[in-house]
Amino acid sequence: MDTEAVRSFVRAAESGQFQHAADExxxxxxxxxxxIAALERELxxxxxxxxxxxxxxxxxxxxxLPHARSIVADVERAVAAVRPGSxxxxxxxxxxxxxxxxxxxxxxxxxxxxxxxxxxxxxxxPQVAVAAVRxxxxxxxxxxxxxxATLPPDVEVIHVLDFPLELLVGPRHPLASxxxxxxxxxxxxxxxxxxxxxxxxWAEFYDQLATAFDLRIDGAGxxxxxxxxxxxxxxxxxxxxxxxxxxxxxxxxxxGLRRIPxxxxxxxxxxxxxxxxxxPHPRLRAxxxxxxxxxxxxxxxxxxxxxxxxxxxxxxxxxx
Amino acid sequence: MDTEAVRSFVRAAESGQFQHAADExxxxxxxxxxxIAALERELxxxxxxxxxxxxxxxxxxxxxLPHARSIVADVERAVAAVRPGSxxxxxxxxxxxxxxxxxxxxxxxxxxxxxxxxxxxxxxxPQVAVAAVRxxxxxxxxxxxxxxATLPPDVEVIHVLDFPLELLVGPRHPLASxxxxxxxxxxxxxxxxxxxxxxxxWAEFYDQLATAFDLRIDGAGxxxxxxxxxxxxxxxxxxxxxxxxxxxxxxxxxxGLRRIPxxxxxxxxxxxxxxxxxxPHPRLRAxxxxxxxxxxxxxxxxxxxxxxxxxxxxxxxxxx
DNA sequence: ACTCAGCCCCAACCGATCGTTGTGGCTCGC
DNA sequence: GCGAGCCACAACGATCGGTTGGGGCTGAGT
Numbered sequence: 001m002d003t004e005a006v007r008s009f010v011r012a013a014e015s016g017q018f019q020h021a022a023d024e025x026x027x028x029x030x031x032x033x034x035x036i037a038a039l040e041r042e043l044x045x046x047x048x049x050x051x052x053x054x055x056x057x058x059x060x061x062x063x064x065l066p067h068a069r070s071i072v073a074d075v076e077r078a079v080a081a082v083r084p085g086s087x088x089x090x091x092x093x094x095x096x097x098x099x100x101x102x103x104x105x106x107x108x109x110x111x112x113x114x115x116x117x118x119x120x121x122x123x124x125x126p127q128v129a130v131a132a133v134r135x136x137x138x139x140x141x142x143x144x145x146x147x148x149a150t151l152p153p154d155v156e157v158i159h160v161l162d163f164p165l166e167l168l169v170g171p172r173h174p175l176a177s178x179x180x181x182x183x184x185x186x187x188x189x190x191x192x193x194x195x196x197x198x199x200x201x202w203a204e205f206y207d208q209l210a211t212a213f214d215l216r217i218d219g220a221g222x223x224x225x226x227x228x229x230x231x232x233x234x235x236x237x238x239x240x241x242x243x244x245x246x247x248x249x250x251x252x253x254x255x256g257l258r259r260i261p262x263x264x265x266x267x268x269x270x271x272x273x274x275x276x277x278x279x280p281h282p283r284l285r286a287x288x289x290x291x292x293x294x295x296x297x298x299x300x301x302x303x304x305x306x307x308x309x310x311x312x313x314x315x316x317x318x319x320x
Numbered sequence: 321m322d323t324e325a326v327r328s329f330v331r332a333a334e335s336g337q338f339q340h341a342a343d344e345x346x347x348x349x350x351x352x353x354x355x356i357a358a359l360e361r362e363l364x365x366x367x368x369x370x371x372x373x374x375x376x377x378x379x380x381x382x383x384x385l386p387h388a389r390s391i392v393a394d395v396e397r398a399v400a401a402v403r404p405g406s407x408x409x410x411x412x413x414x415x416x417x418x419x420x421x422x423x424x425x426x427x428x429x430x431x432x433x434x435x436x437x438x439x440x441x442x443x444x445x446p447q448v449a450v451a452a453v454r455x456x457x458x459x460x461x462x463x464x465x466x467x468x469a470t471l472p473p474d475v476e477v478i479h480v481l482d483f484p485l486e487l488l489v490g491p492r493h494p495l496a497s498x499x500x501x502x503x504x505x506x507x508x509x510x511x512x513x514x515x516x517x518x519x520x521x522w523a524e525f526y527d528q529l530a531t532a533f534d535l536r537i538d539g540a541g542x543x544x545x546x547x548x549x550x551x552x553x554x555x556x557x558x559x560x561x562x563x564x565x566x567x568x569x570x571x572x573x574x575x576g577l578r579r580i581p582x583x584x585x586x587x588x589x590x591x592x593x594x595x596x597x598x599x600p601h602p603r604l605r606a607x608x609x610x611x612x613x614x615x616x617x618x619x620x621x622x623x624x625x626x627x628x629x630x631x632x633x634x635x636x637x638x639x640x
Numbered sequence: 641a642c643t644c645a646g647c648c649c650c651a652a653c654c655g656a657t658c659g660t661t662g663t664g665g666c667t668c669g670c
Numbered sequence: 671g672c673g674a675g676c677c678a679c680a681a682c683g684a685t686c687g688g689t690t691g692g693g694g695c696t697g698a699g700t
Contacts, residue, residue, distance in 0.1 A: 001395055002687095003321045019647065026349050031688055033649065038686090045402045050648060052696035059457050060402045063410060063437040067398030074394050075321055082365045082380045090383060116384040241471030322658095339676065340679065351659055358657090370669035541680060 001077050005183060006068045009047065012036065018055040037263040044300050081117055088115035089283045091273075092129055092141040095120060099163045099246030100142040100271065114283060126201075126274075130155055133274050139281040142272040144201040146306045156277045157302040159307065160291040162268035163244040164261070167191075171256040172237040182264045183213040183302070191217045192239045194229060205269060208304045233257060244246075244269060267320050270307035321362060323395050325355040326388045332356065333385050337374040372612075401437060408602045411593075412449055412461040415440060419483045419566030420462040420591065434603060437570050440444040446594075447577035450475055452459065453594050456548035459601040461594045464521045466626045476597045479627065480611040483564040484581070489509075491576040492557040502584045503533040503622070511537045512559045514549060525589060528624045553577060565588060565634075597621035 005024075011021035012032060022029040040047050044179065048062035057065065081088045093100040093151065102116055107178060108116050119138060121128055129141035133155055146149065148157045168174050175189065196202045196219035203219060210217040230249065234256055275284055324345075331341035332352060342349040349487065360367050367381035377385065401408045413420040421438055428436050441452055441461070449461035453475055468477045487506065489496050495509065516522045518537035523539060530537045550569065552557060554576055563569065595604055 001323045001399075003323065017647075028689060029648075030690085034687070043399060043402050044404060051645060054647065055468065059410070059452070062391060062439045063408070064398060064402050069396065069399055070393065071394045071398060074391045078384060078391060079321075080365060081387055082363050082384050088383075119379050119382045121379070132379070147663090155655090189333050221599075222450070337676075345660095348660065349677075350661085350679090353679095355659070357678090370666095372676060374676065 001039070002035070002247070003071065003253065006037045006071050007041055008032050008035045008062075010068050010072055012055060012066065013057055014069075015054075016056065017099060019054075022170070040253075065313060071253045075114065081115065089118050089281050089287075090117045090121055090138045091287075092121050092132065092138045092171060093293070097248045099244040099248075101292070102246045102248055103161065103294075104287075107287055111286075111290075114286075116283075131272060133276055136276070139275065140284055143274055144205070144227050144270060145272045145274065146201050146204055146304075151229055151274070156275050156280070157272045158288060159270060159272045160288055161271045162297050162301070162303065163271060164301075165242045165267045165269060166245045167240050167260045167262060168243045168249075169240040169258055169260065170234060170236055171258070172235075173233075173240055174237070175240065175260065176258055176259050179242050180261050180263055182260060183215070183267060186240075186262075187214050188216065190230075190239050191215060192229075193219050205304050209267065209302075212302065230257060232263065240269070242267075263298065265302040266298050267302050268297050270303055322358070323391065325359045326391050328352050328355045328394055329359055329381075330385065330388050332368070332375060333377055333388075335374075336376065339374075345512060345630055351568065363640065388616055398611055399436065401435065408437050409439045409601050409607075410439060410458045411607075412441050412452065412458045415463065417568045419564040421569075422566045422568055423481065423611070423614075424462075424607075427607055431606075431610075434606075436603075449594060453596055456596070459595065460604055463592060463594055464525070464590060465592045466521050466624075468526055471594070474597050476595050476600070477592045478595070478608060479590060479592045481591045481614070482617050482621070482627070483566055483591060484621075485562045485587045486565045487560050487580045487582060488553060488563045488569075489560040489578055489580065490554045491578070492555075494557070495560065495577055495580065498580050500581050500583055503582060503587060505533070506560075506582075507534055508536065510559050511535060512549075512552075512561050512573065513537060513539050520598070521634055525624050529587065529622075532622065550577060562587075583618065585622040586618050587622050588617050590623055 008021055008025060011024055012018050015021055017026075018032040018036070019029045022032040025032070034185060043060075043064070045064075046058050046061040048055035049058055049187060054098060080086050084207045091104060093104065095101065096118070104116065104118055108114065121132055121138070121141070126143055126145065129138075129143055130151060133141050134152070145151070145157050151157060167181055169176065174179060175185065178185070193202070196206065206217045206219055209215060229241065233241060243259065245259070273284075273288065275281075328341055328345060332338050332346055333343075335341055338352040338356070339349045342352040345352070356367060363380075364382070365380040365384075366378050367384060368375035369378055400406050411424060413424065415421065416438070424436065424438055428434065439458060441448055441458070445467065447465055449458075449463055450471060452458045453461050454472070465471070465477050471477060487495065487501055495501060495505065498505070513522070513526060516526065526537045526539055529535060549561065553561060563579065565579070593604075593608065597600075
């Protein structure tokens, strides 16, 4: 099916004349006639009754019209989403199930009129994200930035959210029945966070966390994927892991797993948005403001050394 | 834009290989390659990065993918809506603003998974509706039927709803400030219902109504459309009209018009569905049941002689 | 009553496009 | 280093999409 034909159909249905539709579309009336005929052939249905003064929708045409409008609108949105120049707001996240994606989805649900695209640059390396932002491939990248000074001067870093961590344990783990935990209670329990690259922000974060609360955090070992980790946790009586409270995992309930909040202090992982310093996408500001309006971290909170607790209005817009 | 190209894009994105997508679509790999290239040319954007082992979505491709899926789904729904054989449920109403259309819209909102199309056969003549139902052009027609015996035996008539009437008056009318009215209060006030064809169900209805309550109902005069009627009502100090409580008019508030419910007894206009006796659309039953579940008319109620008050389960499925 | 204007469809033509077959280049894995 | 498995490019025939030209139909105006 040719979407130009669908567009012609909509125009013709609106004006009741092929001629008029043809003029609007900049083609001859015969072309419109052929397009409609092709559409009718494909649908095996007559869409218009031809009269001496123009055309009139048949019943089937009447039914098809709203669908046709929907198709046209859909195509236009799709084109606008990728065509250079008129591109929708595009934000890079670490994964579609990550808390980053979840909060963006929440934002979109409360502002459905915003054309927002969420993508993942398949790279752990922050330099890739920075390069994509600078090149304009994405409008902003959701990352954790330990040291803004290492970034080039033409990107801006805004600390937008802190994600509290929760303990994820299987049913046989000694802490499984706790309603809530303090970091001190985690001492001497083995915490397994596979797949952490050395010298990454996560490695640094867990390093500081282990030191601060005297924890046993094990980042070694190969990463066989989330599924394997969950399976291992479900079986084990002594291994736990940490997850962001807003991360969406794959049906944790089906493994009998439990998520246990951590408080006093709350342990949070700080997240920033990397965006170009010049000509950032105008819609970005609204999203950053939205993040600012969300509930702040419960007190007391622990954050790694490179972050200060996000205040509702303090550092928005400034480089940290 | 060719929707086949979009479909190819989705398949290729899913399998990561043009070859595989081509096999599924029953064309050669070269054809898929060309289709994608055409898409990329049209969007002025690269959708895939070509690798030795297949293809991988670019950022733009990643953004385009959900839109593409949406387009494909949209097209499929549009085709299914009109293609003979696999057609969505289609119900004829008197007008898109009529109470009939409103209740169908309510039904659709509570069952959005049902593909439901609402159309209007542009004819007052019930015979046209009956013919359309018999021919299968529509699955059911929403009409008021005074005498089912006059209809051919292969259609079924089910009394599904009664629409209470309200008085519509301008601000200067003596009854304008009433909160509610009885039919007796309408006596000696002029009620104007233009555009009623002689010997139509509406004519018969108003005839019986006028006799029953000794009312002055004036059905004569040319009908210049709803707008003109509303304008006239807004100006006049002595003319009123009757409208269905669920009919949606064109911003009656903007004319300073008031709708005043009528009770003791409630005056209701009975509505039936005409459907084929053999092989009615299976989804129709659910809609009829939904109508049956709606609140019944408030008591006491007046109905024309050809109708009996609808009971919640009594006459559903039977010919009346 | 006749013409004329304004629709639409059909026919003929032409260039662009789509699909095919045949080839070549590229990168993995053996 | 070789072959398997991809994708892109080239050439070719069929089809399609557009245009011009012409004809039929209907309703308005003279």
